[in-house]
Structures are given as structure tokens and as C-alpha cells.
Amino acid sequence: MILYLVRHGEAQLNVLGMLHSRNYENNPLTDKGRLEVAAAALLLRRMGVHGPVFASPLLRARQTADCIDRNYKVDERLREIDMGEWELKKISEVPFDNYRKDPVRYHPPGGESMESVVNRAVDFLNFVKGVNEKSVIAVSHWHPIATIVALVTGLPLSNIYKLRISTGSITAIDLDNDDVVFLNLSPLRVLRSLGIGDSEIMRECGG
Template identity: 35%
Template structure:
């Protein structure tokens, strides 16, 4: 199975808002960004995050796709759409010190996100008769899929750069993964 993971294109976030679950618009020229993404057309399965910034890209590919809630970015709860600088230090500092276990009020921590993303990932890898998959999602989700394969500590998750509108391509053959490319 060949698995193509694409991160949505750049968002319009001049105020540096915290966002994950919240729908935030893509940059004004997002259609131009879409045209620069080269991808195949012959996927057996296309799955998108239900976030609008991902569904717009799935629509652009004219794909018959499904959405899956497990492909959403991290839920930042009460922090969603607040400026990072406006989140009180007594709330944000514990998270900065331990983003794996600490969460925003009403949100989720990285371990909880990992559980839902890995649930999707393992379900996908067990599918039979699928040769090629396209997943349109977010940087955090893609990092957690790489973490599922490479088994690196969650604390190291943000050492992997996942660019807007770029792909990670992996293959799964006989139970073994191969990472073919990152940020193409």
C-alpha cells in the first residue's frame, strides 16, 4: 500500500491565533497554492479531515472522499481562536513544559490525540485490496502517523517539519514501512 499524506495549504492567521479544531480560513490565494500541489489521480481511497481547510483541498482534487474525525488537528479547547499571547501564563506555561500530558481546558493533550490518530492509522494499515491512499490532514496528525511508524518519543514530535501543501509518501509492504519522501 502506498500512502500519501498531504497537509492543507497555508492559513490566514495574521494575529497568530491558536487553532486546531477551529475552522480558520486559508490564505486568500489558496486556489493558487492548490495548483502547485502535484498528486496522482488514481487513489483507491481518499480520506480528509473534516476541517474546512482540508475539505477544500479534497474538493479541489475532485475526489470522491470520506471524512474522518480522527484526522482533525489537536483540540485546544478554550484556547481555540485566542491569540497565543492572550492565553494566561498560568494556563500556557504548564502546557509549554509538558505538551504531551497537559491540555487546555476543554481540549485534549497529545496522548489523547495520539490515541485517536493511531486508531485511524492502525485501521488503515489493516485494510486489504487497497493499493494507494490519499489522506488530507494537518501537520500534527501527519507527525503522529510518522510517530506510529518510527516509534520516536512524543516529546520529539515537533522536530519534524511538515510544510503547508506538501506531501509525505510512505509505503507498507509485508508489514514493513518505507518512508519515501517528506515535504515534496
């Protein structure tokens, strides 16, 4: 089974460099984010990827999942790490460098620990392994996706910020062999390289 991990498209607070994890109805996709999402949906379809779609409950993830498959299901295990006292603060306003260097030790004050994120990531992976499908698509956020990659590859959890997981990217994991098929693939870059224009890409999501 292949698990396709899609990071949501660019959202409004991403542009502002602000941290957001709690209000599930806030922080919609930007125009760029909608294009990234349409590209992800189109590339998955052209790759022949079919299977159930699960999404974080946050708006930006649900908007992403809706473009891929309107019959997606919300799964709380895919939500972003709770930012605690850092919620709705700019990255430049908090000691984010310490967190980036070792998120196991320096989790957001009053927020969620790495252990908590790992527990729900493992629970989701075990759930997916029990799904009788060749492919499963999960729309989530940087931290949960990076955590899953680290768990599969054996990368120390303190080093997950060495990974790059861009908005709108797809990471594929072969759960049968615990192997990363590809990491941080940019559907928009791939489709543009094939000569597919943005207007055609946007039609994938009714744009």
C-alpha cells in the same frame, strides 16, 4: 501500500497565528493556500497516485481534499487536536513554548491529550492497512500528521515539534514496511522548479 499525508493549504487563521480546531465551517484557505492545494493535487496526479481520499472535517482540509478528488470522504480521526482554552487565541498569547517542548506533558488546557490523538491516529492507520488499494491519500493537519510520522519512525512523541510539516506539503509513508518515503515535500516548489507556472498550477483546481 503508500499513505500520502497532505497538510491542508494555508488558511486565514494561519496567517494571523491563531489556533483553530472546532468550528468546522470557519477558516477557509487563502489565495496562497489554494495555490498550495492545486500544486499538491497536480503533483499527485503527475506522480500517478490514485486511491481513495479521506479528509479532516475542518473546512480548510475539506477544501484541500476537494481539489484532489471531489469524491473524498470525511474522517473525524484526521481532525486537528482540540485546542481547548486556546481555541481562537494567538500562539503568542498562550504558553505554547512549553507545549512545543513536550506536547505529551503540556497539552492544551481543557483540550485534547496526546494519548487521544495517538489513539485515533493508530485507529486510522489500522483502517488504512485494511483498504485494498496501492495508495491512500489523507488530508489532515500538522499535529495528526506529525503524530503518525512519530508512530511509524519511533520518534518520541514529546519530540514531534522537531518535525516540519508545512502547509500544502505531502508526506509519504510505506505502511507495508513502516518506512517514511519522503517528509514535508513541497509540491509548489517542485513544480516551479520544473518550470510550471502558477497559472497552470491553479487550473488543476479550476482556477
